Amino acid sequence: MNDTAREIESGAIREIEPEIRTLFTKVVERDPREAAKMLEPYPDEFVVDMLELLNPAAALKILERFESPRRQTILATASPETNQQWMRNQTYPERTIGRLMQPPLAVFRPRTTVAEATEQIRCLAGKAIITYAFVTDDQEKLLGVVVMRDMLLAQSNQTLEQIMLTNPFYLTPEMSLTDAMRSVLVRHYPVYPVCEKTGRLLGLLRGQMLFEAEAIELSAQPGEMVGVEREERLTTPWLRSLKFRHPWLQVNLFCGLLAALVVDFFRKRSIASLRWQYSCRCSSVRQLTLGCRHWQFACAG
Known part of the structure; x- marks a missing residue:
């Protein structure tokens, strides 16, 4: 069972029906197809519930494997926030932050009071895990982030702009996973806002999903050298695995044969050179021996 499946057991994903829980474990162990x-x-409702539990990038890959009519009905069944987020994530390349974004549900205006925000968060808590509240202006530009602890200790009539953390750190959707990992190396937050370069809030990224995606990225690199598909799992049919790996195996065999031929060529050249040197030495010894004998005969005569 991988890290995503363990997330259920740890309680990070709560109130899951037993049928969804069992199927979820099987889904994460298989490739998108x-x-x-x-x-x-x-x-469709069951499929939407299942996809919402998955990593957004993995959910998109599975969604793309459905036939177009079924995919459209699934998108229509999803909530407006989820539908909009999935459609937005599809516009970004793979292995970028834009593919991992989740919809930011707890978004408020600066003049919203703590009491009003708390009441809305109570309603949202049944849909998703709320870690931070995001404060934006009328143009959806991110102004600040409110931590739940500060909201708990604040007066009910205080506004969010009075307790929010201004100029928050955020990621951009075009960032690669590697660049994002470098950026958050000293910023270990459970959730990161994702904004355009202008500061407009587009979504949020959970830190666990970022590290999980980067771990999968690193573990897939050695396999690519021998034709292992990034989406391949232990349960992938062997015929499909052979389809991707067989050409690379042939290339490896050809390269190995070529290396053996090169080694054999130089081995034969070396042996021939040694034989020639040996024959030259033997010829020199014979000539020297004959010369000595002629000299001895001449001296004796």
């Missing part, structure tokens, strides 16, 4: 086939018989 097989996962889509597994979810095909289930109703």
Whole structure:
């Protein structure tokens, strides 16, 4: 069971029906194509609930494996926030922050009071885990972040702009996973806001998903050298695995044969050179011996 499956057991994803919990473990262990086939018989509402539990990038890959009509019905069944976020994430390249964004639900205006925000967060808590509250202006530009501890200790009539942390750190959707990891190296937050370069809030990224995606990225690199697909799992059918790996195996065999031929060529050259040197030495010894004998005969005569 991988880290995503353990997330259920640790309680990070709460109030999951037993059927979804069991199927979720099977889905995360399969590649997107097989996962889509597994979810095909289930109703759209069930598929949406399952995809919302997954890493957003993994959910998009599975969603893209459905036929176009079924994919459209699934998108129509999802909540407006989730639908909009999925459609937005699809516009960004793979292995970028934009693919991992989740919809920011706890978004408020600066003049919202603590009491009003608390009441809304109570309603949102049943849909997702709320870690921070984000404060934006009318143009959705991120102004600050409110920590739950500060909201708990604040007076109910205080406004969020009075207790928020201004100029918060944020990631941009175009950033690669590697660049994002460098940026958060000394900023270990559970959630990172994702904004445009102008500061407009687009989504949020959970720190666990960022580190998980980077770990998968690093573990997939050695396999690519021998034709292992990034989405391949232990449960991937062997015919499909052979389809991707067989050409690379042939290339490796050819390179090995070429290296052996080169070694054999130089080995034969070396042996021939040694034989020639040996024959030259033997010829010199014979000539020297004959010369000595002629000299001895001449002296004797």
